Amino acid sequence: MFDGSNGWGLTETQVVRTTDAGTTWMDFSPDISDLGDPIGTPYFLTEEIAWLLAPDFEEYFSRGTLYSTNDGGLNWTSVTTPFGGGSLTFLDEKNGWIMADLGAGAGSQAVAIYQTTDGGRSWKLKSTNDPTRQGADTTLPLGGLKYALVPLDKNTAFIGGVVYAPGTVYLFRSDDGGLTWKKVPMVLPDGTEEAGVSFKGLQFFGKTYGFLALNLSASDQKLILYETQDGGDHWTLLPDEYSPGGRVEFLSASEGVIYNDGSFWFTQDAGQTWSMIQPEKEFGESLTDMDFIDKDLGWVIAYDDSNTHILFRTTDGGRSWVPEVK
Helix, strand or coil, X not given: CCCCCCEEEECCCCEEEECCCCCCCEECCCCCCCXXXXXXXXXXXXXXXXXXXXXXXXXXXXXXEEEXXXXXXXXXXEEXXXXXXXXXXXXCCCCEEEEEEEEEECCEEEEEEEEECCCCCXXXXXXXXXXXXXXXXXXXXXXCEEEEEEECCCCCEXXXXXCCCCCCCCEEEECCCCCCCEECCCCCCCCCCCCEEEEEEEEEECCCEEEEEEEEECCCCEEEEEEECCCCCXXXXXXXXXXXXXXXXXXXXXXXXXXXXCEEEEECCCCCCCEEECCCCCCCXXXXXXXXXXXXXXXEEEECCCCCEEEEEECCCCCCCEEEEC
């Protein structure tokens, strides 16, 4: 959602939009008949500008179709891409990145980094760690599963994931537009040096202030948060710890929300302190997605006993929830 009324959504077969806070949704999918299930990888920049990357399932690692719209889905244009899926992000209507998936197995994953400067009409290969491809880069290891690419601008980006080595944070950074990568040094809490560490999420507000969420798995599993105030050069561990899993979303450089163990937790001081809200609706572990636009107004998707997904909305900071649509 972009405000209290307008937002995009993705079903298994459709791109949809709402203009009434999620009460009704209209199909604004590209006018094609061969979209797969799932439909593809979207990126929604504004209520008018969006992209949808649909893979060619017969040539997933080398071919796809990128659809784009700048009028809210009324009209779409398309181009063929040299990739079928991955972590897709646009900085604005012209500049974008993708970490294209080239295949994973046995705790390793090959990827290719591309950039566009013309809204996705053309893509330039910046680097790949696939050892079977000529000129493969070794600064981004083949080992490790890559979950997300998070760019700050056309030069700087982060890749987060997981590597199955105790006490190892899988976080890499590029400052030359994705040509080369270096590991970001992170200090784990005392006593967790042997824990498994997996990337949960990374958000930046501007080019300097950001938050990193990690899951730690050992005898005592936990979710931990870090903040940076210098664009990721240094990271500071925030004071509180939570049970692993759940959802983490920061709304600004000061406000954030966590859903964990059936409760919502809110911060207004950049994670230094958190207040708990116990919702009247018991979501348990059925909550699959969450989107707040401020401390009061938010939406979640949860499934019921028949495995039907339902969209709920709150206007009082998570205390009460009203079902919007199934």
